Structures are given as C-alpha cells and as structure tokens.
Amino acid sequence: MVSGRRVAFTGRQTAVTEPFDFDPTPAHEHELVFETLVSAISSGTELASYTNDQDIGHWEGEPYPVRPGYAAVGRVIALGDAIDGWTEGDVAFVQRGHGSHHRADVRHDLLVKAPATVPPEDAVYVRFCAVSMTTLVTTVARPGDGVAVFGLGIVGSTAAQVFQASGYEVVAFDPVPARRAVVEACGVRHAAAPDADIHAAWAALVGDTPCRLVLDTSGSAAAVQSAVELADIGAEIALIGVHWKSDPTRPMAALLQPVFTKYLTIRSGWEHRLPTRHTAFTPGNKTNVMRHAMALLERGEIDVRPLRSHLLPPDHAQSAYQGLLNRRDDYFSVVFDWTS
Missing domain, CATH: 3.90.180.10 (Medium-chain alcohol dehydrogenases, catalytic domain)
Known part of the structure; x- marks a missing residue:
C-alpha cells in the first residue's frame, strides 16, 4: 500500500x-x-x-x-x-x-x-483534441471546405488546429483578443472577433469559400446565433460545448428561422457518439482518433504549448x-x- x-x-x-x-x-x-x-x-x-x-x-x-x-x-x-x-x-x-x-x-x-x-x-x-475529432470523422464536410470554430478555450483551440491540419479552411472566432492571440501562436492561420457582420469577418479571411461546417465549442447561445447566420445552405452545425446556463435574451425563433430556410443540420458534437474501441460499421473510435492526435503532436502538425x-x-x-x-x-x- x-x-x-x-x-x-x-x-x-x-x-x-x-x-x-x-x-x-x-x-x-x-x-x-x-x-x-x-x-x-x-x-x-x-x-x-x-x-x-x-x-x-x-x-x-x-x-x-x-x-x-x-x-x-x-x-x-x-x-x-x-x-x-x-x-x-x-x-x-x-x-x-x-x-x-x-x-x-x-x-x-x-x-x-x-x-x-x-x-x-x-x-x-490529446484528450481535448479528441473532443472535436468525433465531428471530424462523422461530418459530411470534406477537406477544402470552410469550417468556423466558435469559442477558443482548450477544446476550440485544439479543434481549429486539428481541422486545419486535416485540410479544411478554418476561421477561429472568439470575442477575447487574448484567446485569438493564443490560437494564432499555435499556428492557426485565421482568427477573428465574431462581429455583428459575421459574413464580412469571414469573407475578409477566406474570401468566397462557403462555411460548410460550424463547431460551437463555447456553449453560448450568441455563438449559435452567429453560427446559423454564417453557415452556408445545407451546412452542418455541431454543438460541442455544453450549454450550462440559459440565455433568455435569445429568442428561439431567431435561431430556428435560418435553420429552416437554409436547410441547416444542427446536431450534437458530443464525443461519446464514438465507441472507445473499433466496432464494425462505426466511423472511427475514440482510441483511434486519440492516437492520430498524438501522431499530429509528434509530427509538429499541431502545437499545444501556447495553450x-x-x-x-x-x-x-x-x-x-x-x-x-x-x-x-x-x-x-x-x-x-x-x-x-
């Protein structure tokens, strides 16, 4: 003992x-x-x-x-x-x-x-990389597509790096300048404040590349509202951050109207959608994505030191x-x- x-x-x-x-x-x-x-x-x-x-x-x-x-x-x-x-x-x-x-x-x-x-x-x-990598292996978005990440805590900052390393055009959004500076220090090419004109902020960085996938890691209703405004027709929005607190200032109609008119898919990005080990007919597993995250670290394709x-x-x-x-x-x- x-x-x-x-x-x-x-x-x-x-x-x-x-x-x-x-x-x-x-x-x-x-x-x-x-x-x-x-x-x-x-x-x-x-x-x-x-x-x-x-x-x-x-x-x-x-x-x-x-x-x-x-x-x-x-x-x-x-x-x-x-x-x-x-x-x-x-x-x-x-x-x-x-x-x-x-x-x-x-x-x-x-x-x-x-x-x-x-x-x-x-x-x-690698534990935090794996949170967003569930969405990486289940999304219909493909490398070259535009991906927006809202919220640049640990999960958002690693998500931006993982998706960028996987060939996506990533824009990382956070209202706090210090957090944007951290993700830029990690090597993420594009970071911006979620301004009132979210389309202008996006276009200033990636031009006419449409946003085909949004990762909300913030758990903020304001971020989800920006997400549905920015998302392209038929795009996906993955809710990765937990909404711990309610926000009565955000009416549901304002969130749901763009979902209807733009054929958007809002879904859970919870990592536990994947099994821990390989299972037949399942797109990926948590052990495999975490091994891949470790390999990205070893090759220097993502950098967690600034975090x-x-x-x-x-x-x-x-x-x-x-x-x-x-x-x-x-x-x-x-x-x-x-x-x-």
Whole structure:
C-alpha cells in the first residue's frame, strides 16, 4: 500500500488535495497500474462542478465531494500477467482524474501510448483534441471546405488546429483578443472577433469559400446565433460545448428561422457518439482518433504549448481553479505536475 494524493471539490469553489491509500498491485491479469506524471484541467466541465451554479445541462448540480478530471499521463509501474505490448516504464495517456496513481483495464479503458519525443505535459492534450475529432470523422464536410470554430478555450483551440491540419479552411472566432492571440501562436492561420457582420469577418479571411461546417465549442447561445447566420445552405452545425446556463435574451425563433430556410443540420458534437474501441460499421473510435492526435503532436502538425499557461503542483488546485474562473486573461489552461 502506498500513500496517494488526489484533487477533490469539497464544496462550491473549494478545491483541496486529499490523501488516499493505493494498492499498486494489479487487481487482475488485464490491469495496468500507473504513477501519474501530469493531469490537465478541462476548464468547462470542471468549472461547472466547481461552481455548481449551472441552471441547465446534463446534470442537476453535483453532490460533493467531487473528484474531478479525465485527462492524465502516467508511467506504468505494474501490469497484469495477461497483458501484451506493454512494459513497466511505458508512458501513456489514461482517461483518469487528478490523482497520483491510477489503474486501467487494457480491454476497456481509453489508453494511448505517448512517444518519447512528446513531453507528458503536451501529450495530455490529446484528450481535448479528441473532443472535436468525433465531428471530424462523422461530418459530411470534406477537406477544402470552410469550417468556423466558435469559442477558443482548450477544446476550440485544439479543434481549429486539428481541422486545419486535416485540410479544411478554418476561421477561429472568439470575442477575447487574448484567446485569438493564443490560437494564432499555435499556428492557426485565421482568427477573428465574431462581429455583428459575421459574413464580412469571414469573407475578409477566406474570401468566397462557403462555411460548410460550424463547431460551437463555447456553449453560448450568441455563438449559435452567429453560427446559423454564417453557415452556408445545407451546412452542418455541431454543438460541442455544453450549454450550462440559459440565455433568455435569445429568442428561439431567431435561431430556428435560418435553420429552416437554409436547410441547416444542427446536431450534437458530443464525443461519446464514438465507441472507445473499433466496432464494425462505426466511423472511427475514440482510441483511434486519440492516437492520430498524438501522431499530429509528434509530427509538429499541431502545437499545444501556447495553450498551457500554468504548470502547477496539485497542492495549488484551489488557486488554479480560482484563476481559471476569475482571471481568464492570465489563466488559459492548467496542467498539474504530479512529479513535483
């Protein structure tokens, strides 16, 4: 038995690091045991449970304590007898929370090895790339088509890069200049403010290329209204960001009229549409798209380094979440370093 640490929300806007006992022996023959190197905060999802003040969404508040997170990179310290293709010392992404130790079942869990050339603090971002890559493998839009991304948090910023690397003409929209600067530092060619004349903002960057796909990663009704205005006839709009709060200033008629008159398709962009592993007749799976994201990182076709504003020890969890909540110009993305 070893003494572990993990992040917990014990109440609204209260994050602590708590101890727990961890048995590093594999519980069965298909289990990997990891010592965590880094874990990354998913700002939207985790701040929703940290603040617990959403008025709509896919849960009705959180019972505390909450142990957040779903993106970690760890080193294998033990493995079951039936496991092939893994050895002690392997470094991999594992879909687990903010804790010093984890275990995973190679038959079912989401696991992707990290090459030695990709630092763990970069490799952990494949989790956020995968969010939009569900739409990448299911959309009817094709390379060369115009794609608009609304909202440039971690998910939007990685989405813009992934779609650009896949051959699409991408324009990334966000009202905050600092966020546009970050995505440009990552190598995204076109970023703009979602001005009142969204068509003019689009045309100034990509000319007469029509917008065939919109990714809304913001969870904002205002962004969806801009999306239906910008989208070309017959285009798709994928809702990737969760609408945690209602917006009574946006009447439904204003949103739905263009959907009807332009034959638009608005659909869920939730990543869990794809299975974790390969399944017959399914267009892709989460493991495969995450492996592809890791390959893009290794080849330098996407760059996540400008996204990471803070690399902190987990004992700084409270200041990290407060920074992401209240100091958004300074805190863009936080990664916990469990080796510190």
